[in-house]
Amino acid sequence: MNNVLAADIGGTNLRLAIIDPQGHILDESRMQAELSLHSAESHIQAEAHIITTLSDGIAAFLAQSSYSANSIGMGFPGFFHGETGVLAASPNLPLLHNFPLAELLSNSIEKPVAVQNDALCAAIGEHRFGAGKGQSSLLHITLGTGVGGGLILNHKPYGGEHGMAMEFGHLCVEQSIQNNNGRLCGCGNHDCLETYASASAVVQRYAEKTGKASNARDIFQLACDGDAIATSILTDAGDYLGKAIAESIKLMDISTVTISGGLSGAWPIIHPSLMETLDANLIPPLKGKVHVLRSTLADNAGLLGAAAIASNS
């Protein structure tokens, strides 16, 4: 068991780290990098840009680090074909289809590379090293700019038939048959969970109700200080999360749910409302059987999951 290089890739930044077999981060680097090449006219140009950006970043990190790594694991935003490392599609990189990201990157870096969806990597990390350790199944939720989800079933990552499982943030939480009047989501539907329970939704709802710009951390502090509007928006976020978790558990019967991401900082307000709504909405034999835990990995779940999928870990 050797150290590995883990990479957590966002739209505009790379986070790279050397991680030991016990999940300790030995060395780390964050760098800005624009993955989408706006001047790209073909998928060939777009693909070449991504491979160059990622392999240059990784080479530069390894060159300056006092640690070495023989294999690489990566979380990447997009839908993957099983465990092949082939990117089926990525909403933010529309030129790419069936792009053999792991293989091309491995050829470029000359080390084995494994790549998986970023939200699924976060679930893998939480299951291997965090609050979900030892559980047979796990539903992991990331409350960030959006709301992401990843699923472990019977100790294995579950990606679905097209790598699109656990689009948890797009569960509809204020639904009627034809729902065209609610909060518009980036996906085109209305009243998706992420229009209530993401950090950006909380910020937007607070601005709508008060006319004031603020950030999620300040809104949490306002709620702690007794502000009624901040409290009601965060309580709503918890309630809608509880509702969406209840629907998920009715389908998948999982006992353990973990939550990470920026908005989980408002845990003292979100968790009680979440648990109350969850319990109210479960069927009777499932009530009391579901534990919802705050991540113990802060914002490292995705990075540690990337380490876990690297070839020798």
Place this chain on the structure above:
Amino acid sequence: MNNVLAADIGGTNLRLAIIDPQGHILDESRMQAELSLHSAESHIQAEAHIITTLSDGIAAFLAQSSYSANSIGMGFPGFFHGETGVLAASPNLPLLHNFPLAELLSNSIEKPVAVQNDALCAAIGEHRFGAGKGQSSLLHITLGTGVGGGLILNHKPYGGEHGMAMEFGHLCVEQSIQNNNGRLCGCGNHDCLETYASASAVVQRYAEKTGKASNARDIFQLACDGDAIATSILTDAGDYLGKAIAESIKLMDISTVTISGGLSGAWPIIHPSLMETLDANLIPPLKGKVHVLRSTLADNAGLLGAAAIASNS
């Protein structure tokens, strides 16, 4: 590969059949039998009554049949611990907990017995022999008195951590955070799918709107003849099914859904509204990827699934 005895157990009836390895029903019997012993004062009495009722029924069927079978597979209403045949609990048989049904029945009949949840058996049957044959994953829905669901993931039945996965009929389809004003479901919650899309819900809604008693088949015929109320109730059933399927697919990314049960007889009305609502509610990359098929097994899915889990099939 030998013929097996398959049993599909309801609350007040047993359905027994001899089934060959290709899924052909060679001989069949339906009999009335009350599983719950209303005079039972202890779980010991309740358990003994069930074992006696089932083994007597099976012995009588085998005695009169010209076919033989060396093993038994059974679908039973309740939650099971994995594939052990141990009944964790059954909502309709509240005295039973952690009841080793398969083992005791096997001791009594002196043949190997496998038992699994009835709705999961229907999914297994549809996957092995029906419209879901050859698919890696399958969501199977039964529209009967209630709405049941069963799940095949990566070619394997998925029961969840407590055997309670796919409580599909209890997905909430007209939700708000605290929903206490909708249609009351038997589970105690409001606006569960089964309060709109089961045969009994269709009958009840028609009676509410017209003051007339009717059955689901007649309501379908009325809709075919242009009756606006019958049409709107069946269209609603399809719409709510589409909504619930969309939420399920967003979580589990499954391409194939099959539907059986009495209300699937209204397919020409239910299927178009279902597909329209499903497609409207999926996230863009999943649109068009989901096929919803009518069962090809009529009401035999559960029986054939029971045959599929019997030990030598």
